[in-house]
Amino acid sequence: MSQSAETALPERFVFDAATDPPEAGQFHAPEEGPEGSFRWTGPGAEAALTILVDRRYPLRAWLELVDFGHPANLDALSLVVDGELYPLLRRGPGKNLIAGPILPRANEGPTQLIIRVPHLHSPPQQGHRAPPLRGIAIKRLSLTPPD
Numbered sequence: 001m002s003q004s005a006e007t008a009l010p011e012r013f014v015f016d017a018a019t020d021p022p023e024a025g026q027f028h029a030p031e032e033g034p035e036g037s038f039r040w041t042g043p044g045a046e047a048a049l050t051i052l053v054d055r056r057y058p059l060r061a062w063l064e065l066v067d068f069g070h071p072a073n074l075d076a077l078s079l080v081v082d083g084e085l086y087p088l089l090r091r092g093p094g095k096n097l098i099a100g101p102i103l104p105r106a107n108e109g110p111t112q113l114i115i116r117v118p119h120l121h122s123p124p125q126q127g128h129r130a131p132p133l134r135g136i137a138i139k140r141l142s143l144t145p146p147d
Contacts, residue, residue, distance in 0.1 A: 023050035041135035070119035
């Protein structure tokens with residue numbers, strides 16, 4: 001991760017599903033599939049991350065999914081950054097979503113990210129009375145300066 005010359009914070013943030021998320025809540029353990037590692041959100045409707053990233057300039061969020069979970073999530077997902085709501089919009093025919101530009105801020109404190117997933121589902125599992133609720137299957141989330 002590169003760092004800005006004027007701050008000790010990295011210019012970008014990348015959360016890959018194979019690694020443990022930093023200061024996170026509402027994520028299931030990583031799984032492997034044909035598209036590589038992924039991690040379901042859940043059991044709640046909001047998966048949160050607390051991150052450190054340089055916020056002096058606008059950022060763009062990219063969310064790469066393996067599965068939308070419930071079909072109603074296709075056009076209903078959003079990202080909340082420090083309390084500000086940013087719709088996650090599909091780009092292209094795949095399962096990639098974009099939000100932003102995320103507005104800059106002056107201070108260097110932690111950034112709170114919340115992935116809001118309004119429609120949860122419960123996949124059938126043998127031997128379990130109440131399977132865990134799941135939201136979306138995330139492959140990667142990144143915040144980067146716009147090109």
